[in-house]
Amino acid sequence: AQTVTQSQPEMSVQEAETVTLSCTYDTSESDYYLFWYKQPPSRQMILVIRQEAYKQQNATENRFSVNFQKAAKSFSLKISDSQLGDAAMYFCAYRSPPGGGADGLTFGKGTHLIIQP
Amino acid sequence: GAVVSQHPSWVICKSGTSVKIECRSLDFQATTMFWYRQFPKQSLMLMATSNEGSKATYEQGVEKDKFLINHASLTLSTLTVTSAHPEDSSFYICSAPKQGGGYGYTFGSGTRLTVV
Numbered sequence: 001a002q003t004v005t006q007s008q009p010e011m012s013v014q015e016a017e018t019v020t021l022s023c024t025y026d027t028s029e030s031d032y033y034l035f036w037y038k039q040p041p042s043r044q045m046i047l048v049i050r051q052e053a054y055k056q057q058n059a060t061e062n063r064f065s066v067n068f069q070k071a072a073k074s075f076s077l078k079i080s081d082s083q084l085g086d087a088a089m090y091f092c093a094y095r096s097p098p099g100g101g102a103d104g105l106t107f108g109k110g111t112h113l114i115i116q117p
Numbered sequence: 118g119a120v121v122s123q124h125p126s127w128v129i130c131k132s133g134t135s136v137k138i139e140c141r142s143l144d145f146q147a148t149t150m151f152w153y154r155q156f157p158k159q160s161l162m163l164m165a166t167s168n169e170g171s172k173a174t175y176e177q178g179v180e181k182d183k184f185l186i187n188h189a190s191l192t193l194s195t196l197t198v199t200s201a202h203p204e205d206s207s208f209y210i211c212s213a214p215k216q217g218g219g220y221g222y223t224f225g226s227g228t229r230l231t232v233v
Contacts, residue, residue: 035221043155043208045224091160103214104151104163105222 002027002094006108013082014116020067021077021111023092034068034075035093035105038086048090051075079113087115119145119215123225130201130232138196138228140211147213150194151222152186155208164209167194201232 003026013019025034036048051059051068058066063080079086092108120143130136140150148169153161167173167188175181183205185197198205211225 043210043227045161045210045212047221050221103149104153104166105161105212106163107160109160 004108010112012114033095040088127229146191
């Protein structure tokens with residue numbers, strides 16, 4: 001079974017600064033997908049960024065980027081120019097490839113991101 | 118596009134009663150729906166996977182008879198918590214794979230269940 005570990009229960013960053021959230025995972029599969037989701041107080045899950053394991057290039061979405069290290073099984077999220085609206089719980093998630101069994105997501109325990117004005 | 122509507126957003130019920138949570142795909146056909154449970158300040162845990170026209174698949178440790186899942190049509194999946202107890206109080210979220218290729222998901226807005 002796959003596991004996802006987020007070792008930072010809480011992180012705090014000054015507005016406009018950069019913060020990196022850590023995520024490691026364990027899997028025996030060679031192909032898979034990784035996600036970062038944001039859950040604000042409304043509890044609606046919002047996709048931040050995603051990465052296919054077969055792609056070496058790190059995904060980027062505006063101020064959000066990842067550092068995907070497949071050999072190390074690491075998938076960190078970097079948020080640049082932090083904004084007050086970025087404050088939320090952030091979950092790292094893993095998905096097996098289609099046909100590889102369960103297609104549901106395995107989530108980490110989450111990191112509570114606080115933005116200091 | 119690819120919206121999943123989840124209702125109710127919150128519900129309070131008495132111990133021993135049953136509660137039904139609905140998830141509808143509004144603009145696409147969801148052949149599969151994932152049901153997650155999230156305790157306060159904790160992560161989302163996959164409970165079960167429903168597939169239209171077939172039996173749901175439950176994760177280890179999830180009671181099939183307590184959490185009844187029905188996926189009777191391509192646009193509706195329901196989760197019924199039967200004989201609810203206070204320990205069933207939680208946040209329940211449904212999610213469907215996005216259509217048109219890719220590998221993303223769309224999530225419902227969640228249901229906060231409180232059993233008193």
